[in-house]
Amino acid sequence: MxxxxxxxxxxxxxxxxxxxxxxxxxxxxxxxxxALIVGALVLGVAALAAVEVASALAxxxxxxxxxxxxxxxxxxxxxxxxxxxxxxxxxAAIGLVLIAVALLxxxxxxxxxxxxxxxxxVGLSRSGLKRTLxxxxxxxxxxxxxxxxxxxxxxxxxxxxxxxxxxxxRGEVAAAVGRRLAELEPVTPFKVTASVRHTKA
Amino acid sequence: xTDTPASTARRTSRGNRCGLVLVGTxxxxxxxxxxxxxxxxLGRRLADADVGSLPSGAAGTGTLLSYGVVAVSxxxxxxxxxxxxxxxxxxxxxRLVVEPDSGRGATEMSxxxxxxxxxEAVAAYxxxxxxxxxxxxxxxxxxxxxxxxxxxxxxxxxxxxxxRSEVLxxxxxxxxxxxxxxxxxxxxxxxxxRPRRTPQ
Numbered sequence: 052m053x054x055x056x057x058x059x060x061x062x063x064x065x066x067x068x069x070x071x072x073x074x075x076x077x078x079x080x081x082x083x084x085x086a087l088i089v090g091a092l093v094l095g096v097a098a099l100a101a102v103e104v105a106s107a108l109a110x111x112x113x114x115x116x117x118x119x120x121x122x123x124x125x126x127x128x129x130x131x132x133x134x135x136x137x138x139x140x141x142x143a144a145i146g147l148v149l150i151a152v153a154l155l156x157x158x159x160x161x162x163x164x165x166x167x168x169x170x171x172x173v174g175l176s177r178s179g180l181k182r183t184l185x186x187x188x189x190x191x192x193x194x195x196x197x198x199x200x201x202x203x204x205x206x207x208x209x210x211x212x213x214x215x216x217x218x219x220x221r222g223e224v225a226a227a228v229g230r231r232l233a234e235l236e237p238v239t240p241f242k243v244t245a246s247v248r249h250t251k252a
Numbered sequence: 253x254t255d256t257p258a259s260t261a262r263r264t265s266r267g268n269r270c271g272l273v274l275v276g277t278x279x280x281x282x283x284x285x286x287x288x289x290x291x292x293x294l295g296r297r298l299a300d301a302d303v304g305s306l307p308s309g310a311a312g313t314g315t316l317l318s319y320g321v322v323a324v325s326x327x328x329x330x331x332x333x334x335x336x337x338x339x340x341x342x343x344x345x346x347r348l349v350v351e352p353d354s355g356r357g358a359t360e361m362s363x364x365x366x367x368x369x370x371x372e373a374v375a376a377y378x379x380x381x382x383x384x385x386x387x388x389x390x391x392x393x394x395x396x397x398x399x400x401x402x403x404x405x406x407x408x409x410x411x412x413x414x415x416r417s418e419v420l421x422x423x424x425x426x427x428x429x430x431x432x433x434x435x436x437x438x439x440x441x442x443x444x445x446r447p448r449r450t451p452q
Contacts, residue, residue: 077435081264082268082269082272086268086272097329100325107318128303130290130298131299136286136291139286142286143279143280146279146281147276150277153269153270161437164409170256173435175408182440186405
């Protein structure tokens with residue numbers, strides 16, 4: 052039977068989808084370092100150009116060693132020179148790299164968890180995710196040590212055991228880690244793979 | 253409703269992406285153009301021309317171009333400076349407005365007071381080692397950021413649900429707000445390797 056409370060508390064699928072999108076975007080890296088580096092370089096080049104040209108206009112040209120060397124080289128070099136061609140190619144490549152840095156989503160430090168509430172974003176750090184999944188694996192009987200690697204879409208669990216023969220251990224570990232993941236409800240689902248190593252007696 | 257948690261941070265992030273695309277496009281276009289010029293795609297005459305002949309030839313046509321170059325450089329420099337400053341911008345605010353909808357006047361409270369109570373309540377939870385709260389974005393539309401450091405064996409899923417249903421709900425009531433966009437960031441620490449010995 053569906054009560055009014057049930058109907059009210061049931062998450063609206065639209066809100067859930069929006070909440071997931073907001074959560075994923077919130078934890079995307081901000082690209083602060085690329086922005087700082089590029090900003091500093093643009094500032095430097097712009098300042099140099101402004102000072103050079105403005106001083107020339109004022110009638111007292113200020114020449115820095117960088118620009119006068121570049122000017123001397125440019126006066127004799129042709130566009131078809133290999134050096135000029137290489138420099139152009141490098142500039143174009145750096146431009147493409149910057150565009151890629153801006154457009155590729157990148158991977159943040161936090162894994163977003165499902166909240167079904169667009170106003171609440173919850174994230175668990177990657178090391179936190181590793182630790183909690185590793186502790187889930189260690190709770191399985193017979194596991195001596197567990198190591199977890201978290202990828203974009205995959206979780207790899209490697210456990211060590213003292214047991215000589217434990218054919219079902221791999222499945223048990225994968226199931227335990229899967230259960231812990233299901234409790235956490237990450238926005239992007241993970242696929243769990245487990246492997247078992249036997250310590251030599 | 254466009255108010256999502258951490259709006260300021262997301263705006264900076266969007267700005268960074270736009271800036272990088274812009275600079276990247278300019279560089280890629282200039283590089284491609286220079287490559288095309290050198291390989292003779294824009295005419296054999298240009299490929300054999302001196303690199304320096306183009307700017308000096310253009311500069312000879314008048315000082316108008318020089319003024320243009322100065323203006324563009326100053327503008328680009330200022331924009332770059334602002335871009336860099338924005339990176340270090342903290343989105344934390346020191347005070348927030350309570351009951352924003354009550355027609356006359358507004359009640360302000362220090363964000364520190366709200367933060368302190370909130371941090372204390374969360375830190376008392378089992379499995380929470382450290383809690384740090386920040387009020388961000390603006391006094392009128394405050395957002396909350398909560399950084400939690402959890403013990404290794406804490407029940408992560410249960411913890412954030414408790415934070416939402418207890419402390420966060422209380423804070424929303426106290427501030428008289430229906431919504432308070434919140435970002436909760438959780439990380440864990442390993443238990444201390446050698447626990448401090450208690451004197452006997």
